[in-house]
Amino acid sequence: MRRADLTRLIALTVIWSASFVFIRVLVPVFGPVWVATLRVLIAGVALVAWFAVIGVKGDVRQHWRAYLLIGVVNSGLPFLLFAYAALHLPASYLVILNAATPLFAALASAVWLSEPLTRMKLTGLFAGAAGVAFVSRAGPVEPDASFALAVAASLAAALCYALAGVWLKKKGHALRPVAIAGWSQLFAAFVLLPIAVPTTIPGPVTTLAIVNVSLLALLCSGAAYLLYCLHIADVGPTRATTVSSVAPPTSDLMFVRIVTRALTRSQSFRSMDCI
Helix, strand or coil: HHHHHHHHHHHHHHHHHHHHHHHHHHHHHHHCCHHHHHHHHHHHHHHHHHHHHHHHCCCCHHHHHHHHHHHHHHHHHHHHHHHCCCCCCCCHHHHHHHCHCCCCCHHHHHHHCCCCCHHHHHHHHHHHHHHHHHHHHHCCCCCCCEEEEEHHHHHHHHHHHHHHHHHHHHHHCCCHHHHHHHHHHHHHHHHHHHCCCCCCCCCCCCHHHHHHHHHHHHHHHHHHHHHHHHHHHHHHHHCCCCCCHHHHHHCCCCHHHHHHHCCCCCCCCCCCCCC
């Protein structure tokens, strides 16, 4: 792996480790539908506005169907599924379950990209998933029906990420990676908005909550998806999705603990078990 690829991988690891904490603390305030919607809407609007300033053309009229498909599968649906799961699972469990993404990507790549699914690759992927569970040190939860549904939603979200990555590698050659990051999220917002509008926001929507959802959107979706689309184009979907296996160790780093403490200062966040 080149130095630039490794740098992107580390940056994505750091950013997406923090994203699960943001989701966990924001869902009780905005609800899962609005968290997912605001995440793609703010990120999509910001990126497309930036494209207009710097002159990046996305050829939307020609590629809107591709942007719509990628937006739903790679952003809208998995964000919504993880936001729902965050109602019942701490952030560490979300990270663990997200680590299924490389395994799903390897299986999908074997089917649609004819990439060999070797015994060594499978062993490495399963070992990585086991290591994720060990280093994340997830706390105990009650294995009831809500827990089972949250786990299923998280695994479905991981599958979405894997399928989107494989699709991009197989059919996304005509799309500019930078344009994908912005337009796909904006199209995802168009799909989610009609679902979100009739949904009530539990609140209270404080200044801290607005700052947090802005960071989730602009950093964990806007900036991160720019890096991720470039990463898939360079190294392929299976290797790109290994970011989800690297994320759990960094979720224990001091920066995530600082983020957690900052987010939980608000009265509405104090009772939450974020980690």
